[in-house]
Amino acid sequence: xADVTQTPRNRITKTGKRIMLECSQTKGHDxxxxxxxxxxxxxxxxxxxxxVKDINKGEISDGYSVSRQAQAKFSLSLxxxxxxxxxxxxxxxxxxxxxxxxxxxxxxxxxxxx
Amino acid sequence: AQKVxxxxxxxxxxxxxxxxxxxxxxxxxxxxxxxxxxxxPSGELVFLIRRNSFDEQNExxxxxxxxxxxxxxxxNFTITASQVVDSAVYFCALSEAEGNQFxxxxxxxxxxxx
Numbered sequence: 306x307a308d309v310t311q312t313p314r315n316r317i318t319k320t321g322k323r324i325m326l327e328c329s330q331t332k333g334h335d336x337x338x339x340x341x342x343x344x345x346x347x348x349x350x351x352x353x354x355x356x357v358k359d360i361n362k363g364e365i366s367d368g369y370s371v372s373r374q375a376q377a378k379f380s381l382s383l384x385x386x387x388x389x390x391x392x393x394x395x396x397x398x399x400x401x402x403x404x405x406x407x408x409x410x411x412x413x414x415x416x417x418x419x
Numbered sequence: 420a421q422k423v424x425x426x427x428x429x430x431x432x433x434x435x436x437x438x439x440x441x442x443x444x445x446x447x448x449x450x451x452x453x454x455x456x457x458x459x460p461s462g463e464l465v466f467l468i469r470r471n472s473f474d475e476q477n478e479x480x481x482x483x484x485x486x487x488x489x490x491x492x493x494x495n496f497t498i499t500a501s502q503v504v505d506s507a508v509y510f511c512a513l514s515e516a517e518g519n520q521f522x523x524x525x526x527x528x529x530x531x532x533x
Contacts, residue, residue, distance in 0.1 A: 397521075408512075415462075
């Protein structure tokens with residue numbers, strides 16, 4: 306089984322709809338991240354969390370919110386989706402103590418906002 | 420300013436040729452980590468290597484090798500005797516010890532032509 310899973314893998318939604326992307330991990334890592342990938346722009350950080358009580362904004366947090374329900378779960382919400390949020394979204398985890406900040410990524414969620 | 424620059428947007432090589440992917444980074448921290456990730460056409464992000472700022476030894480893993488030079492702030496990746504399966508987008512990334520974020524380059528798309 307994959308260490309970092311994301312659901313759904315693909316999603317089509319309409320402008321104005323609220324959607325949630327979910328991430329679960331079995332690596333036992335404290336740190337979790339959400340990124341979006343757009344062609345030619347690489348990956349950009351949306352939010353990150355170093356433990357259940359710690360949530361931080363990344364480079365492009367506007368229009369997004371997150372919830373860290375447990376050490377293993379980190380959800381990303383689009384409260385009112387807009388077309389320019391069409392992208393590939395990645396969840397990642399890391400263990401800053403023992404693995405020198407290496408981030409391990411989920412398989413990604415392809416989101417299309419019409 | 421970009422913290423990680425991958426100036427080569429796209430590269431095409433013929434199978435069995437060697438190819439080097441360039442990565443230049445910018446940081447004021449003395450402790451930092453550098454990474455390479457591979458994103459094949461299927462979309463997942465695969466961790467390839469991590470280097471910390473105190474270890475400038477070059478590394479070789481099979482057909483892959485990495486050249487870390489602090490003097491030029493570069494962390495280049497060479498694939499020897501390229502194969503079609505090496506076709507992917509390759510990302511270089513930086514993590515600073517004093518900060519909490521990963522900084523990704525915009526990626527280099529490598530196509531290996533049979």
